[in-house]
Amino acid sequence: MKKFKRIRKLKDYRIHREGTEILIVAFIIVVLINVPLWWFLPKLVVLNSLVSLLTVLTFLLMVNFFRSPKRIFPGDVENVVVAPADGRVVVIEKVFEPDHFKDERMQVSIFMSPLNVHANWYPVDGVITRVEHQKGKFHKAWLPKASTENERSLVVVKMEDGREILIRQIAGAMARRIVTYASPGEECFIDQHLGFIKFGSRVDLYLPLDADIKVELNQKTVGNETVVANL
Numbered sequence: 001m002k003k004f005k006r007i008r009k010l011k012d013y014r015i016h017r018e019g020t021e022i023l024i025v026a027f028i029i030v031v032l033i034n035v036p037l038w039w040f041l042p043k044l045v046v047l048n049s050l051v052s053l054l055t056v057l058t059f060l061l062m063v064n065f066f067r068s069p070k071r072i073f074p075g076d077v078e079n080v081v082v083a084p085a086d087g088r089v090v091v092i093e094k095v096f097e098p099d100h101f102k103d104e105r106m107q108v109s110i111f112m113s114p115l116n117v118h119a120n121w122y123p124v125d126g127v128i129t130r131v132e133h134q135k136g137k138f139h140k141a142w143l144p145k146a147s148t149e150n151e152r153s154l155v156v157v158k159m160e161d162g163r164e165i166l167i168r169q170i171a172g173a174m175a176r177r178i179v180t181y182a183s184p185g186e187e188c189f190i191d192q193h194l195g196f197i198k199f200g201s202r203v204d205l206y207l208p209l210d211a212d213i214k215v216e217l218n219q220k221t222v223g224n225e226t227v228v229a230n231l
Helices: 017-040 045-065
Strands: 080-082 087-097 103-112 119-121 126-134 152-158 164-171 177-180 193-198 201-207 227-230
Touching: 017 045, 087 201, 103 227, 126 177, 152 177, 164 177, 164 193, 201 227
Parallel strands: none
Antiparallel strands: 080 227, 087 103, 103 201, 119 193, 126 152, 152 164, 164 201, 177 193
16 A cells, blocks of 8 residues: 555635535525515514524524634644544444444544534545445434434545544434545545535544544544544
8 A cells, every 4th residue: 555645735615515505595595584574564673683683693503504614633644543523522432333344343423513513524544445325314413323223424444554444424313414525445634524414413433442542521522633542
């Protein structure tokens, strides 16, 4: 396997591309609701103000949801697993992974609330060996059964030394769309976007049992910045 070159350049998305069309439609809806109210019913100041406030706040929350900050991991990427998402650590435990490894692994799960950045990053440098979308239910994402029963996407990355890391994007009760950019055979790098989960969910990592876990339960993570583990 050839030596991976660190990618330092990342597109500076202020709004993630997954949100562009949604935000345009949402803005048009806000205009179509508010302009007629103020034009045809100008005397209903209290009602119009309340409607305007609610619609504008909803739109701003959507803008906040689709924000996509530029981030470059500041440290050495060798033998490091970086957080794939913003959120909170809800699981750190040894589990049996049934889909790919079919053996015991260390699972680290990060739950994303609707207020978090929802872009997902690759946690390691390597080559993508497997990508699979699995249909399922929409349990609340922080529940343990979400890992195996919810709709999810599975991505396996083989590192330069031959070890594999499994990343699972999981849909939640609100999230009904998982976007995965990975394709088998492609090289991937820390600093690159793996995908996007719309409206709250979770990302699971399955690591070797000897991984030195660097996060704790309920710890907040910053995608592409927080070190989850050393290998």
